[in-house]
């Protein structure tokens with residue numbers, strides 16, 4: 302679950318599964334309530350529990366990799382950060398925290414905006430207020446939170462005040478969600494957080510009326526600005542850089558500017574078919590795309606581009622020296638035979654259009670280097686290949702790529 306699209310993809314995937322396996326199952330009428338967060342599901346079941354187990358067993362058999370594990374209780378159950386208890390026919394909820402959870406609340410002395418430090422307890426009390434089904438349960442949860450905040454240096458007195466303030470808000474109004482909060486016209490003022498940020502805020506607020514009086518700017522300055530902060534570099538960022546800086550080689554200095562593009566190695570059969578130049582033209586749109594790397598026939602771990610005489614392109618990747626892969630493409634074209642390993646999208650196109658293997662041109666689009674702190678180079682190559690396929694629009698029928706998958710990004 303590293304990539305940004307992974308949660309959305311997981312959501313879509315589970316949504317499809319749940320529709321098929323549970324919500325349209327023959328026992329669906331036993332489901333009184335069905336709630337899901339990503340891959341955690343809460344089901345309130347009415348009827349024979351053996352039927353529920355039957356439904357889950359069927360679900361587990363119908364998919365090769367996905368397995369559902371269950372926790373069943375007639376009285377009390379924990380789901381995400383909520384504990385649910387049956388009492389007199391209704392469900393009572395309260396804040397739930399795993400016994401093994403560490404106290405990960407932000408330390409009060411941390412270098413954050415004061416608003417952020419005071420906002421965190423309030424946010425936590427609001428969460429408790431929403432989850433706890435009555436006042437007594439809210440105060441029970443709030444006391445727990447107060448103790449945890451106190452160990453992180455917050456003032457007990459202020460915490461009690463905030464907890465009481467939140468306690469006075471009716472729970473029903475919190476559960477309705479706040480649509481009103483999004484309505485304001487406040488322009489966000491985003492800057493890097495700095496120890497003088499509070500003073501900057503004061504200065505801006507003091508001179509705000511000048512902007513409000515300005516004819517051109519007044520329409521943007523109706524409400525006071527909303528101050529937001531980006532995190533600056535922490536001591537940790539300074540001490541442990543994610544990627545150690547590469548040492549620039551002395552030779553580069555003598556050769557002048559580093560060259561970009563693909564160059565013949567002057568010693569192989571692929572040299573003559575290299576497409577030279579620092580940039581390529583987009584095969585559809587015609588705009589120039591600058592190449593960022595220097596490569597030769599011998600460069601390994603690359604995403605490459607093949608071009609046929611009629612202008613169609615194919616994007617591929619290889620972990621080996623690129624000339625090896627180009628040679629394979631040429632040999633497939635030479636020895637083309639339907640429904641054998643030589644039958645690839647490229648060789649098939651060359652065959653059916655009567656192109657010759659010597660007309661195959663190629664270049665390196667990108668040199669993919671293994672991250673210094675480790676990483677899966679093969680996966681990275683597949684990711685970059687997929688990016689270039691999309692970028693150059695090289696899927697059939699426009700180009701020659703037959704497959705594209707989101708899989709390398711998950």
Ligand SMILES: [Zn+2]
Nearest residue numbers: 566569572598
């Ligand atoms: Zn060469």
Ligand SMILES: [Zn+2]
Nearest residue numbers: 609610611654
């Ligand atoms: Zn062609």
